[in-house]
Amino acid sequence: MAISDITDYAHLTEADVEALGVQFDAIRRDIEASLGEDDARYIRDAIRLQRFLETxxxxxxxxxxxxxAWFGGTALLGTAKIIENMELGHNVMHGQWDWMNDPEIHSSSWEWDIAGVSAHWKQTHNYIHHKYTNVLGLDDDxxxxxxxxxxxxxxxxxxxGNPVYNLLLQLFFEYGVALQHLELGKVTKGGVDRVEFVRRGREVLAKVGKQIAKDYVVYPALTGPAFPLTFTANLTANMIRNVWSNMVIFCGHFPDGAEKFTEAEVEDETQGQWYLRQMLGSANFEAGPVMEFLxxxxxxxxxxxxxxxxxSNRLREISVRVRxxxxxxDLPYTTGSLPVQYLKSWRTIAKLALPNKFLAATADDAPETASERKFTDPRPRIDPATGTRRGLETALRADAQV
Known part of the structure; x- marks a missing residue:
């Protein structure tokens, strides 16, 4: 089952975990102290580029x-929507640019160009997902x-129906984001206050209606006789953005090596343990400058x-220190090419459409699921010949060779 003792799984001592936390805190302080005009110029340039492409x-x-013109306009609009969603909306609402005290790009005021309500997303994503990353029963992501x-x-x-659900989620991802805060699964079980559900529902309907009116009525109507073609262009651009956003997010959360955790793991969790859980519960993919930005x-x-x-523009620099x-x-740094990470996510989704009895590995050592129980002796060790640490990364490699 999922990891219930992250210290044992990571082959670290409690002192190691806290020392790791201190070093992550140091990285934060260094970056915060160095923020300045170059960073502000980066985000302002990104906003200008996005607006230029959309226009x-x-x-x-x-x-x-x-x-x-249809293909060119659709491509430019789809790219603009990707930038607005990924580099602007997501990151601005995380408060990454609040230090600038610019009301235009402050997390408290940004409303992004998708069907999801910004205030809802900040609750489900910023607070719940990032606090309880990959904790079963707490993280709805x-x-x-x-x-x-x-x-x-x-x-x-x-x-x-796992693969079918995922395909539909890809194409209409913005609506999945819009519905997430409604907690429909809990509603059916009576776990959400009815008055609160109605309030949230009205906010979702208002935002969805606004987006539909903008992309599928107002802008197509402005082009007159070209209405049907502009309608399909807007629909295509939105789906381009939806599929790309879904791909990036899934590559960060569902490939092999992005571990899951039990609720017991977050009880009395220290800052060092939180850092370690974030690192082991996430995955990267390799990208050049253009793909990084998109x-x-x-x-x-x-x-x-x-x-x-x-x-976000400082993450590449941070990655060098994290590696x-x-x-x-001796901890794993989970990364790979975009196609490989994405195919691993799809492989997991496809095979888990089947009951466990049809799957080869156990719930403790499957590629997409691991726990400290896969190791007979998960304690950290030092190689007596070299004095180097023999930890989780070494143990995972040894396990893969068996």
Missing amino acids: GGRALLFASWFPP VGYGLLRVTRDQRWRPWSV AGNLCYQIEHHLFPDLP ALCERY
């Missing part, structure tokens, strides 16, 4: 009856109440989970 895309769609992504989740007959720098999901409110700490403590 250019919508302008081209006035000639959407001309195929190159573990499958979003829809997908079975770990053997710790009970198999039910409707689980056979991913909102969430190709550095590990670093983002360690420091969710530090500016060094992983090497020092």
Whole structure:
């Protein structure tokens, strides 16, 4: 089952974990002390680029009856929506730019260009997901109440639809985000106050209605006879954004090595243990500068989970120090190419559509699920010949070779 003793699983002592926490705190202080005009220029340039692409895309769609204009306008608009969603909306609402005291890009005032309500998302994502990352029963992002992504989740007959649910979630991801805060699963069990549910529901309907009116009525109507073509261009651009956002998020949370945890693990959790859980519960993918930007720098999901409110443009720099700490403590740094990480996520979703009896590994040592019980002796050891640490990374490699 999921990890219930993260210190044992990580092959660290309690002193090691607290020392690791102190070093992560030092990274935070260093970055915060160095924030300045270069960082402010970065986010302002990102905003200008996003607005330029959106304006250019919508302008081209006035000639959407001309195929190159339709394709060009759709591509520009889809790219603009990706940037607004990933590099701007997600990161601004994390408070990454609040230190600038600029009301335009402050977490308290930003409303992003998707169907989800910003205030709802900040509760479900910033608070619940980032505080209880991958903790079963506390973090609704573990499958979003829809997908079975770990053997710790009970198999039910409707689980056979896992791949279909994921495909639909990809295409209409913004609506999944909009519905998440409504906690529909809890509503059916009477676990949500009815008055509160109605209030949230009205806010969701208002935001969804606004988005539908903007993208599928107002903007297409402005192009006159090209209305049907502009409508389909807007729909396509939104789906481009939805699929890309879903891909980036899934690559950060569901590939092999992004571990799950039990509620027992967060009882009396120290800051060092929290850092360790964030690191072991997340995964990165490799990207160049352009892909980094389009991913909102969430190709550095590990670093983002360690420091969710530090500016995204600094995550590459932070990753160098995080990797060094992983090497020092012999901890895994889970990363891979985007296609590999994404296919691993899909593989997990597809195979967990089946009951456990049809799966080969156990719930403690499957690629997508691990725990301290997979090791017979998880305690940290020092190689007597070299004096180097033999920890979790070494143990995982040895286990893979058996």
